[in-house]
Amino acid sequence: MTRSLHRWIGLIASVLLTVVALSGVALSIFPAAEALTTPAAQHISVAELAARVQAAEPTVEQIRRAPSGRITAYYYEGDQPASAVIDPATGTPASSADISDLERWLTNLHRSLFLDDTGRFLTAGGAAVMLALAISGLFLMARRAGGWRFVLKSVRGSGDGRLHAVVSRLALPGLFLSSLTALWMTASVFGLLPAGAGAPTFPADVSGKTGVALTSVTLLQETPVNDLLSLNFPATGDATDVFTLKIAAGEAYIDQGNGALLAWSDTGWVDRVTRFIIMLHTGHGLAWLGLVLGFSALAVPVLGWTGLIVWLKGSRARRATSTDGGEADTILLVGSESGTTWGFANTLQAALSAQGLCVHIGPMSSFEPAHWPKARRVILLAATYGDGAAPASAMGFIERLERTPAKPGLPLAVLGFGDRSFPAFCGFAAEIATIAKDKGWAALIPFDTVDRQSPQDFARWGRLLAETLGLDFELKHQPTAPKTWRLPLISRRDYGASIQATTAILRFSLPKISLWQRLTGKAFPRFEAGDLIGIVPQGSDLPRFYSLASGTKDGFLEICVRKQVGGLCSTQLTALKPGDIVAAFVRPNPSFRPARGGKPVILIGAGAGIGPLAGFARRNRARRPMHLYFGTRHPASDALYAEELSYWKKDGRLTSVSTAFSQTASPAYVQDILRKDAERIGKLIAAGGQVLICGSRDMAAAVAAVLADILAAQGFNLALLKATGRYAEDVY
Incomplete structure (x- = not known):
């Protein structure tokens, strides 16, 4: 709603x-x-100001002070009315008071x-x-x-x-x-507010005299210029007229013959609030x-x-054929971060609609069973964001599901979308299935998953759904290719060739962006070290993801790639020459980056996994404590980022650098140097330190085992660190 x-x-x-x-x-x-051109304020009384203005302009009728401090006098030049901004130091005109036509x-x-x-x-x-x-x-x-x-x-x-x-x-x-x-x-x-106090009643007992010296009027002497709103002078030749003084506190009538206070009215709260609100809205008096x-x-x-x-993108994603939830017999809800899961939902909706079902499609955040009186089934397509978290379009779904009683006759089907290379594969969808079972929701079909947007996995699940519903359809999903950008390679550094294990640091230039693209939000997205770049290799529609070793502010996009045996994308990337182009897109990965603040950060990586860790060190210009533990094969062939690491250690971006080489006379792995440095690591974690790990799944598992032992001595465990965002992995 x-x-x-x-x-x-x-x-x-x-x-x-x-x-x-x-x-x-x-x-x-x-x-x-106006604030820049207003003459400097003077610490004088209204009496002194009025006397100076009257001496300079004898025909003055009114003096006004704006909230900005600008003082304007209204007078006559001959028989023509005139106005000017006044210099309070002299009472003479300083500039025109006319408002520009613009x-x-x-x-x-x-x-x-x-x-x-x-x-x-x-x-x-x-x-x-x-x-x-x-x-x-x-x-x-x-x-x-x-x-x-x-x-x-x-x-x-x-x-x-x-x-x-x-x-x-x-x-x-x-x-x-x-x-x-x-x-x-x-x-x-329009007079819709309570009436203010208004002006005081005009006095009937004026002295009938004129010519009082302004500097002798007590109220004008006691009123600082900064309190002035306006001062009206009596009409020339009219002995029954008076001075009218308006200040923040109220309004007064003053006898022009003897300077006596004839009447006074306090300013009402409505007037005070209105004056303040006008200042807030217009900025006059508060230019900033x-x-x-x-x-x-x-x-x-x-x-x-x-x-x-x-909205237009969402409408296309949800399709115009979606039935209103109150009329639908099938509710199809989607939880997606990048939008790809909506494509699968559209394929499913089209297949079910072709079979005569009335299908409503929407985001999982709109989960409201009470609004679906004719629904006979609910199908949830849920992607997982980061380390088992809900995607943007499913925020609050878990809380709603937990507080919503199971509805008899309304079974649920849960299909998870994810990538098996990530530890929390379909973690969000699995959590939904577990909670739904515990709450007593009937299962339409068993919980299942789709790995890496696989059309085959989706079709297999679809056949089971069709059989359960007694329908005849086949889910033939054609993945929508993501929007890619052409990135030219500007430099490369090669390692590992001598031991037939090519690893390359590849640096790409960022695409040139027009002003129109920036204004319309279609520019190349901003990114940080630790985010992911999806590269679509030639001969495939499925992107491969690599962790970024740079951020937008660095002015380039950098990755570290190891050539994998039979790897289509890594083979193509490691064969690139400067000037060659790749098609790529950026995907945020905010769960894998140093937390804000000055707490220590422990970076652990092996091989090409040093890429994002090097990016974290590069941007550590605040010199927060940052300790790197890095494992690779041999210093002569695999000293990735060696020059940068040495420089960053000297200038304080890295507090310490510890390395392990597995193919030297004394072979060691990164978990070995962690074990040797257990005392310092324990102290860093006890001080609120964060652990970030990047590399192969086997390496991450070995590191986790060592850290579990170290943490046990400090009264911590990995689960606690993960729950508080102090332990994150980027593994492959």
Whole structure:
């Protein structure tokens, strides 16, 4: 419900909001310019200021002080009214007080769209829409993060969806404040707020005299200029008129003959709040806040565009043929991080629809059995993110499943999607199946998995589903190729050739990105060391993934690749020459990188697994304690990153470097040097240290066994470290 409300309100109001927001961005510049050009403030009284202005301009009728400190006097030049910004030090005009035609035009556009009161109601409606979007966006942000306590964690995902989420997070406070203050100002203009105290009753007992010296008026002497809002002078030749003084605390009438205070009225709370809100909204008096709000408003067209793109992509992924949940007999829910699982869901939906079933397809975050009165089955296609976590479109699903009672006559089928090379293969889907069984949900068919997006695994599962449903269909899924970028190789360093175990450090240049691609969120995605690059080898549709040894800020993309016997992709990569091109895409891997802060980091790797570890060291410019344990064959043939490691140790990015060589006179493996350094490792972990491991599965298992012994002596265990995010593996 929240997602639909957020989407449709945003799409319908996007044009209005864009116009209002962009005009607001332009207007935010004027308060800053005003603050820069306003004459310096003077620590004087209103009496001194008024006397100086009257001496310079005897026909002065009014003096106003803006929240920025700018003082404006209104007077006559001959028989023509005039105004000027006043230098309070002299009381003389310093510059013109006229508003530029551009500012006046922008103000009318922003306030009323040139439609007077009708336009004001329209822009107020836009403010209400923005407030609704800000509130619903906040709830969606919390849902995406997995709960309110995670709302400030780094944003997951990629492409337009990630850009939308990142920009939303940055702009949300400013948009919330702008919309809320705009609604208050509209209510004030149309008299919808409680009435304020108003002006005091005009006095009937004036002295009838004129000509009091301004510097002798007690109230004007006691009022600092910084408290002044306005001072109106009595009309020339009218002995019954008075001085009218408005300050933050209230409004007063002062006799022009003897300077006596004739009447006073305190400012009501509504007026005080309204004055403060106008300052917040316009930035006059808070120029820095005006610029912040302007920057936030600049996000509106970006959010409108990326929101539209995400919606269009989602619509295509879910297909327009999806039946409404209230009418469907089959509910198909998808949990996907990168979007590939949606392709399998579309294939399944098409097959079931062709058999006459009414299928509703949606994200797993929309799990609401109470809304499906005609449903006879629920099918869950769940990918696993990172180390067994829920993907973005399934946030909160586990919690909903645990609190939802099993519904008789509504069996579940759970199909997991993952990669067997990862330790937590289909961990999220397996957790769902276990919880569903414990809660008493009937199983439509047994839990099953699809490895590496295998169409064969999917077809095999589909045949069992068809048999169970008594239908006749075959799931023939054609994987959708991911969008790839052409990356040219700019350099390579080769190792291991002398022992027939070629390993290469390959550095690729980043694609050139146009301004339009950046503005539309279609630029090459940002990445960090530890993220993954998917490379599609020639002769295959299935990408192979390699851990990145660099980040976007390094200005290049680097990987470390060992040639595998019979390996299609590694063979092609290790045969590349500078200038050759690969087709590749980036996939985030935020669970494998050093945690923020200054706690120690223990890097453990072997062979080509040093790639991301070298990337972590390269970006450790803060010189946090970072210890590398690295195993390889021989220093003469496999000294990967030897020069960099030596340099990084000297400049403090690496606190220590310990190496093990398996093909020397005294062979050793990385687990051996860990065992020898058990005391220091134990102290580092006790100090809150994090362990990051990259390399082969066998190496990681051997390292885990050694670390388990070391941790036992410190009262820790691997399970505890993993649960707290202090132990992560990137294995193959």
